[in-house]
Amino acid sequence: MSRHRLTVVISQAAGKHPVKRALEEALVAALIMESGLDVSVIPSLYDLSPDHTGRLFLESVHGDMVVLSWLFPRAAFWLLDRDGIKGHLGETLLKPAADDDDDDGEPEAPRGIGAVDVPERHIYCIDLRDAATHDPFIDEVRRIAAECRTRREEKDRAASKPMMVELGTSLTANGTNGTNGVIGEHAATMPTFTAEQLLQAPGRRWYPVIDYSRCTNCMECIDFCLFGVYGVDGLERIAVENQDNCKRGCPACSRVCPEQAIMFPDYKTPAIAGAPVGAIGSLKIDLTRLFGGEAKDAVAQAVAERDRELVADGRDAVGMSVGIAKRQADKPQGPKDDLDNLMDALDSMDL
Amino acid sequence: MGSVSEPLTFMMGKYPAVLPAELRYARNHMWCRAADGRARFGFSSYAVRLMQDVYFLDWQVNVGDVLEVKQSIGHIETSKAQSDLFAPIAGKLAVINEELLKDPSAINVDNHGTGWLFDMEHAEGGDAGTMSVQEYYQFLEANWENTQRILKGQI
Structure with missing residues (x-):
């Protein structure tokens, strides 16, 4: 034994x-x-x-x-x-x-x-x-x-x-x-x-973590991030190459990832911090939109976050002109899932 | 318009959300009490019922900051929910209820009194951008069915 x-x-x-x-x-x-x-x-x-x-x-x-x-x-x-x-x-x-x-x-x-x-x-x-x-x-x-x-x-x-x-x-x-x-x-x-x-107390850090069980190597994150955080390794796999280039508090690449494979473990929203995918049911209700939050979709929010960091760096905001995948356009229109229905319901509310 | 002194009670299912008539209301479910060019804000009973027990309240703005209406100003976490918080009106943030940062339970215990959130100085003065109790009641009524659907969809 x-x-x-x-x-x-x-x-x-x-x-x-x-x-x-x-x-x-x-x-x-x-x-x-x-x-x-x-x-x-x-x-x-x-x-x-x-x-x-x-x-x-x-x-x-x-x-x-x-x-x-x-x-x-x-x-x-x-x-x-x-x-x-x-x-x-x-x-x-x-x-x-x-x-x-x-x-x-x-x-x-x-x-x-x-x-x-x-x-x-x-x-x-x-x-x-x-x-x-x-x-x-x-x-x-x-x-x-x-x-x-x-x-x-x-x-x-x-x-x-x-x-x-x-x-x-x-x-x-x-x-x-x-x-x-x-x-x-x-x-x-x-x-x-x-x-x-x-x-020994380390300094606080901020960077994305990739869940390779979900990542399909689609490269949308490397196209989207304009701060040089992402790179590819020797096997042509996406990797977080320069993690300290990442902008504290900005989870924009996580929002544009089509597979929810990018996590920011310290982010306040469980879906971005690495909560089990699909287990929204076990999470707290997000009342943000009832309490006056803007009705932004994930890409619009990511673009706004990226522009804010670009401007803070003394660069020009790029809006939707850079690194936005066209996947939304040519994606076949499948039946609406629960999340779609939820978003529709929120959109139709007079908030 | 009904009597101004009687509170209105909005029924959230079986739960009565009491809405004092002397207060004004913002669309983000905060009450507003205006006096001497300042307005005090707190969560309406409707908002408190949605959130339930408040665990944690955090402001990302400081006293003296000039806020735009709907500007993101903080975050709240409760037993049932979490939310970003937004400025109910445009104006200068005059005072923050510091007690709540140590212990936010007054929001549940006394939301119209010691559970107040902050004071603002109106940019536009008066009650600009807020609703009367009747208007707020109608606002809640118009949105209640949808709100329920959203909550059930999320839970």
């Missing part, structure tokens, strides 16, 4: 929200009492720069991992992927408690281009907003630990001798596993990082 330890990472909320910090602390206190877990705390995933110790630590973890963050799981997972921390998406059973309604918002099957170079391990992302106390999270981590153990054991039976292939340079080996004396598979390969290094 193989023993392996599950890495559990808590990504803190940016800022000093006392309620959030209290939950984080309660979680850590409870998790370190559990056996078979390696628990670490890092600042908000979204803010980690490539050389931040927290990111280096995540990169050093090769086994299964649970990441608890204040982000939508989809956003957290693809944020990690972007940072080179890849794996298969582990399914968490912890879901937002608030919703009594039916669960018919199941996202359709992904049809994007997918991630590349995905190693054989699972990453579970849990949204810390899904419960108010630490208990449900602890239960879920225990369930995941058991699931990973079972999966690992099945794999071990299939391939008689598992081999850990060590990539990268020499890391500080710290081989003993305190609880049972067996050399943990990752414990042996993990560099050591101090808590101070891990928690």
Whole structure:
């Protein structure tokens, strides 16, 4: 029987929200009492720069991992992927408690281009907003630990001798596993990082995160963004190339993406922050238009946001003249869906 | 026009939204109380019922800013909803109710009193751009069916 330890990472909320910090602390206190877990705390995933110790630590973890963050799981997972921390998406059973309604918002099957170079391990992302106390999270981590153990054991039976292939340079080996004396598979390969290094406060950042399970490589975002944020990688896949060129607060490219594959994890609107696609039913009602908001469609709003940033940069506004795909024009007129009907109803109101 | 002193009660399904008659109303569902060239605004009972318990209120503008009508000025999050907030009239933002930023619950408990949102100085003076209680009632009535459909469609 193989023993392996599950890495559990808590990504803190940016800022000093006392309620959030209290939950984080309660979680850590409870998790370190559990056996078979390696628990670490890092600042908000979204803010980690490539050389931040927290990111280096995540990169050093090769086994299964649970990441608890204040982000939508989809956003957290693809944020990690972007940072080179890849794996298969582990399914968490912890879901937002608030919703009594039916669960018919199941996202359709992904049809994007997918991630590349995905190693054989699972990453579970849990949204810390899904419960108010630490208990449900602890239960879920225990369930995941058991699931990973079972999966690992099945794999071990299939391939008689598992081999850990060590990539990268020499890391500080710290081989003993305190609880049972067996050399943990990752414990042996993990560099050591101090808590101070891990928690070094990063600056706040702002950039798009691509969900490659939805992205079809249509290149509309690269055509639309005039700030050079997007590029293509060696495989001709769209990539966020110069993320720090991105304009704080501007989610315009997310609005023009036809597949809802672009997320801004810190944006106030759940649909842009990475909420499950199609699960509008579990979200709060947006009363903006009842309360006097302009009736703009997504493209018009994106154009307005882009023009504002262009002007702020001392450049000329370009309006609709640049990078707007003609897809709306030649798109076959399908039957109206619920969202179309909702928008029609709002348009017909005298607001 | 009916009596000015009697409040009107708009029935939102079973829920009665009481609309005091001495107040004016803006189309964004805020009440308005004008005095000495200033106007105080707060959420109408109709708006409060739509939102339910307010968790978080945030303004993106500062006291002294000159606002255009329908300019985006802030954001609210409640147990059931979230929304951007917009200036009800054009004018200068004179005072913000700071208490609500610490604890917004007064919006639910006392929306016509301690739950007031902000004071503005009218650009046009008087009650420009606001409605009487009768006009607001008719506005609500005309839009109620559609509003319900929208809410049900969204939930």
